[in-house]
Amino acid sequence: MRVGPMGICSIRGRSMVSQQYVAQDFEEKWQAKWEEAGIYRADDGDTTRPKFYSLVMFPYPSGDLHMGHMRVYTVSDVISRTRRMHGYNVLNPMGWDAFGLPAENAAISRKMHPEVWTKQNIRFMRDEQLKKLGTSFDWRREVTTCDSDYYHWTQWLFLQFFKHNLAVRKEAPVNWCPICQTVLANEQVEDGACWRHPETKVEQRLMSQWFLKITDYADPLLLDLDKLQNWPSSVRIMQQNWIGKSEGALLTFTVESKPNLQITVFTTRPDTVFGVSYLVLAPENPLVAELTTDECKEAVAKYVDQSKHKTELDRMTGEKTKTGVPLGTYVINPFNGDVVPIWIADYVLMNYGTGAVMGVPGHDDRDFAFAKTFNLPIIEVISPDGNPTGELNEAYLEHGKMVNSGKFNGLDSREAKKKFIEHATENKLGVGRTQFRLRDWLISRQRYWGCPIPLVHCATCGIVPIPDEQLPVVLPVEGIEITGEGGSPLGRMDSFVKTSCPKCKGEARRETDTMDTFIDSSWYFLRYADAKNPAEAFASSKANYWMPVDQYVGGVEHAILHLLYSRFFTKALRDMKLVQCDEPFTNLLSQGMVTKFSPSSGRIEKMSKSRGNVVGTADFFKRYGADSARLFTLFAAPVEQELEWNEEGAIGQYRFLSRVWRFVTDLIESGALKPDLVGSMPAVDHAALDEKSKALHSLVHKTVKAVTLDLSQERYNFNTAIARCHEMVNGLYKYLQDCGSDNGSTVGTEFSEQQKALFAFAVRNLLLVLAPMAPHISEELWQQAGFAKAEGKFIHVTTWPTFDETLTIDNQIELVLQVNGKIVSKVSAPRGLTKAQSEEIAQNDPKIRSKIDGQTIRKLIVVPDKLVNVVI
RNA sequence: UGCACAGUGGCUCAACGGUAGAGCACCCCGCCGUUAACGGGUUGGUUAUAGGUUCGAUUCCUAUCUGUGCAGCCA
Numbered sequence: 001m002r003v004g005p006m007g008i009c010s011i012r013g014r015s016m017v018s019q020q021y022v023a024q025d026f027e028e029k030w031q032a033k034w035e036e037a038g039i040y041r042a043d044d045g046d047t048t049r050p051k052f053y054s055l056v057m058f059p060y061p062s063g064d065l066h067m068g069h070m071r072v073y074t075v076s077d078v079i080s081r082t083r084r085m086h087g088y089n090v091l092n093p094m095g096w097d098a099f100g101l102p103a104e105n106a107a108i109s110r111k112m113h114p115e116v117w118t119k120q121n122i123r124f125m126r127d128e129q130l131k132k133l134g135t136s137f138d139w140r141r142e143v144t145t146c147d148s149d150y151y152h153w154t155q156w157l158f159l160q161f162f163k164h165n166l167a168v169r170k171e172a173p174v175n176w177c178p179i180c181q182t183v184l185a186n187e188q189v190e191d192g193a194c195w196r197h198p199e200t201k202v203e204q205r206l207m208s209q210w211f212l213k214i215t216d217y218a219d220p221l222l223l224d225l226d227k228l229q230n231w232p233s234s235v236r237i238m239q240q241n242w243i244g245k246s247e248g249a250l251l252t253f254t255v256e257s258k259p260n261l262q263i264t265v266f267t268t269r270p271d272t273v274f275g276v277s278y279l280v281l282a283p284e285n286p287l288v289a290e291l292t293t294d295e296c297k298e299a300v301a302k303y304v305d306q307s308k309h310k311t312e313l314d315r316m317t318g319e320k321t322k323t324g325v326p327l328g329t330y331v332i333n334p335f336n337g338d339v340v341p342i343w344i345a346d347y348v349l350m351n352y353g354t355g356a357v358m359g360v361p362g363h364d365d366r367d368f369a370f371a372k373t374f375n376l377p378i379i380e381v382i383s384p385d386g387n388p389t390g391e392l393n394e395a396y397l398e399h400g401k402m403v404n405s406g407k408f409n410g411l412d413s414r415e416a417k418k419k420f421i422e423h424a425t426e427n428k429l430g431v432g433r434t435q436f437r438l439r440d441w442l443i444s445r446q447r448y449w450g451c452p453i454p455l456v457h458c459a460t461c462g463i464v465p466i467p468d469e470q471l472p473v474v475l476p477v478e479g480i481e482i483t484g485e486g487g488s489p490l491g492r493m494d495s496f497v498k499t500s501c502p503k504c505k506g507e508a509r510r511e512t513d514t515m516d517t518f519i520d521s522s523w524y525f526l527r528y529a530d531a532k533n534p535a536e537a538f539a540s541s542k543a544n545y546w547m548p549v550d551q552y553v554g555g556v557e558h559a560i561l562h563l564l565y566s567r568f569f570t571k572a573l574r575d576m577k578l579v580q581c582d583e584p585f586t587n588l589l590s591q592g593m594v595t596k597f598s599p600s601s602g603r604i605e606k607m608s609k610s611r612g613n614v615v616g617t618a619d620f621f622k623r624y625g626a627d628s629a630r631l632f633t634l635f636a637a638p639v640e641q642e643l644e645w646n647e648e649g650a651i652g653q654y655r656f657l658s659r660v661w662r663f664v665t666d667l668i669e670s671g672a673l674k675p676d677l678v679g680s681m682p683a684v685d686h687a688a689l690d691e692k693s694k695a696l697h698s699l700v701h702k703t704v705k706a707v708t709l710d711l712s713q714e715r716y717n718f719n720t721a722i723a724r725c726h727e728m729v730n731g732l733y734k735y736l737q738d739c740g741s742d743n744g745s746t747v748g749t750e751f752s753e754q755q756k757a758l759f760a761f762a763v764r765n766l767l768l769v770l771a772p773m774a775p776h777i778s779e780e781l782w783q784q785a786g787f788a789k790a791e792g793k794f795i796h797v798t799t800w801p802t803f804d805e806t807l808t809i810d811n812q813i814e815l816v817l818q819v820n821g822k823i824v825s826k827v828s829a830p831r832g833l834t835k836a837q838s839e840e841i842a843q844n845d846p847k848i849r850s851k852i853d854g855q856t857i858r859k860l861i862v863v864p865d866k867l868v869n870v871v872i
Numbered sequence: 873u874g875c876a877c878a879g880u881g882g883c884u885c886a887a888c889g890g891u892a893g894a895g896c897a898c899c900c901c902g903c904c905g906u907u908a909a910c911g912g913g914u915u916g917g918u919u920a921u922a923g924g925u926u927c928g929a930u931u932c933c934u935a936u937c938u939g940u941g942c943a944g945c946c947a
Binding site: 637641642643860 | 873876878883884885886890891895896897903908909910911912926927928940941943945946947
């Protein structure tokens with residue numbers, strides 16, 4: 001049985017009228033009042049306060065957020081609220097990454113239009129979930145990427161890329177399902193088969209597609225990682241690896257039987273060219289047909305066909321044993337005249353380098369494995385000491401001295417690398433070359449629920465952009481048929497496809513591809529700065545005021561693609577003079593995922609619907625309140641780490657808040673704190689307090705200091721911040737006990753005016769430091785205790801409390817006495833002793849004396865106010 | 873296989889190279905017209921292992937082991 005919010009409270013053994021902490025009674029009330037008062041609105045261009053742009057990765061509106069999702073919004077909200085209280089003009093916006101495949105799938109399975117499904121999810125997630133968590137978003141700036149007033153500008157930006165030659169059309173392989181007659185995304189390919197037809201193998205097909213030339217920015221994207229010192233190093237390293245810059249050379253080999261035919265390879269190790277014992281081409285390399293002899297034709301054709309049916313994923317994750325076939329032709333090594341065979345093998349990729357590789361088994365693992373499999377010669381050209389070791393049991397990958405390399409023998413291999421490139425350049429055998437692993441960004445999707453690419457194909461004018469004044473190209477809502485089969489739904493819609501050329505007015509066809517949804521999310525942070533602008537994507541003045549984002553919070557799963565694309569967009573837009581900053585996100589926080597025991601697998605796994613281990617928000621909010629949920633997600637683990645959800649721990653935070661609640665309401669109840677008079681209470685006079693009160697007063701200052709530091713951008717130690725609040729509340733209850741209260745309540749105990757002032761001071765500061773993390777209970781108690789009336793403000797726009805540094809330092813310290821680094825004794829001493837005084841205490845300490853036992857002291861090490869180490 | 877991060881009381885986490893501490897749980901005492909209870913208190917650690925640097929190492933270095941994440945033959 002639950003005792004109601006207002007009733008005769010006997011459950012605590014005291015017969016008095018008191019309130020129990022029931023979060024539901026007031027959480028929604030405050031959410032409504034905050035919104036009505038507009039306290040979370042950001043002011044464009046305010047120069048009286050410093051700006052702070054706090055951003056959290058916007059969600060895909062999948063329909064239902066669970067507690068796992070809530071972690072990231074809680075973290076970002078605490079950061080925003082803290083900055084607001086520190087006097088910043090905070091921009092904390094939210095929106096929806098609303099285009100994407102799940103909406104189309106819902107359309108297929110539920111016969112529901114993607115837009116209807118999406119809009120309904122957005123409404124639920126916004127009103128029933130995010131708002132009820134107590135987030136402090138400025139909803140006036142809400143953006144939804146599938147709305148035409150947003151994708152209008154996605155299209156406009158695409159055309160800017162097009163006009164600057166950063167959007168180009170190229171042939172590229174796609175996953176093609178012959179039954180559905182459509183292109184599949186990588187995640188729709190399961191075990192090499194279509195997700196809807198497990199019996200049908202997916203084929204690789206070449207199609208003409210749109211790309212953004214992110215490779216044009218490979219170097220700046222790599223170099224500027226150095227500017228992102230406040231990103232997790234793991235993310236920087238992942239991006240660095242993804243961009244994958246390699247310095248090396250292009251070397252040209254001439255085909256023995258066809259002297260006018262040459263094969264160029266890329267290598268990072270031109271120094272090993274004397275060790276080449278074969279050449280390998282990718283199976284797709286166009287030279288293959290020309291270089292295959294009649295005897296080898298059959299075997300080669302078979303091999304090429306096999307690899308066509310392997311998707312790129314298969315080729316990369318497949319077994320490591322090397323396969324391949326010889327073409328029957330040979331090339332001449334331009335450095336030493338050796339004649340070596342040409343092979344094809346699928347470990348060579350067509351879309352990296354030149355699609356051809358020189359095989360150096362002695363100094364490359366993969367080549368070594370290949371040579372072993374097919375009995376090709378292994379030539380040693382580098383040895384650790386300059387003496388050939390003879391037989392190699394594995395590839396030698398280190399640097400060393402050149403051997404078996406003609407006039408280069410004896411050189412250090414690093415030096416040789418330069419010499420080989422020089423030699424190649426002078427003799428026109430090759431050239432130095434920097435290669436990136438990063439590839440251009442394929443943005444074409446043969447899908448309906450995405451942003452249409454605003455171009456037309458005209459028989460006379462070619463590819464023509466839609467003029468600005470005709471944007472947006474609206475995604476048709478009526479008459480669309482989504483079945484998942486037969487290619488792009490837009491392509492089957494004559495009313496969409498048939499149009500006239502903007503240039504010659506002749507007949508033309510619209511482009512029917514839509515854009516990768518990563519494009520929508522590559523600029524949304526700029527739109528927030530000017531979200532409702534009907535005339536342009538964003539006013540540069542507003543973007544330049546808010547950008548860059550001061551704190552971005554999101555999951556590590558976006559460590560590479562989303563963040564890299566956004567960086568690319570920002571740099572490209574900077575070069576188009578649309579923004580000034582060259583990096584969008586100066587600080588990045590990657591929060592860990594939320595896990596929970598999953599009964600189906602018996603393991604602790606990421607919280608997700610499919611695993612059946614989700615904790616819903618509505619149920620939890622109803623029982624314990626949003627504040628308890630927030631506190632638990634902040635407290636249970638450091639923010640970057642994985643967090644295991646457990647109901648007990650969450651309830652623990654509810655108990656903590658109950659303790660806060662009871663303390664404050666009892667204080668009011670007992671008359672020790674009078675809400676009407678709280679504004680005119682005397683300041684706490686530290687000197688006039690007794691020892692226990694002094695300690696409590698210090699505890700308040702220590703807590704404010706600790707929480708201030710823990711919530712700062714340098715730390716973000718939310719878990720320890722909450723632990724400090726726990727400690728302070730424990731201290732308050734302990735103090736009551738010391739004052740003679742036997743039930744942890746101020747009711748029934750007399751207090752002096754000084755003590756009452758101290759309580760008011762303690763409560764005020766506690767509520768303030770708790771406010772960013774537990775916004776509802778802080779506001780409710782702030783109002784109940786009369787602070788709101790006295791100071792005329794909501795707690796969330798009240799200035800963050802300060803602390804007196806001198807009160808956070810104890811006057812009496814414990815001096816640790818060591819002999820040879822081992823603790824022998826601890827003595828209490830006043831703070832601020834001189835070195836000599838400390839040494840004297842140590843030397844006169846009986847325990848130390850007996851330990852020294854007449855031996856000579858070799859050294860005395862003093863750490864002021866901490867310890868003395870006697871070395872004998 | 874490579875790269876990254878992490879191994880500290882039962883659990884989750886702290887500790888500028890200087891006393892290994894919190895919170896929760898357990899246990900004990902008290903309160904009670906006990907039932908989302910409440911107040912107080914006591915336990916509890918060779919800091920994964922082995923070396924090294926240092927007056928002094930949880931902290932720095934090296935190696936090993938274990939776990940997690942990311943990558944995936946990028947020449």
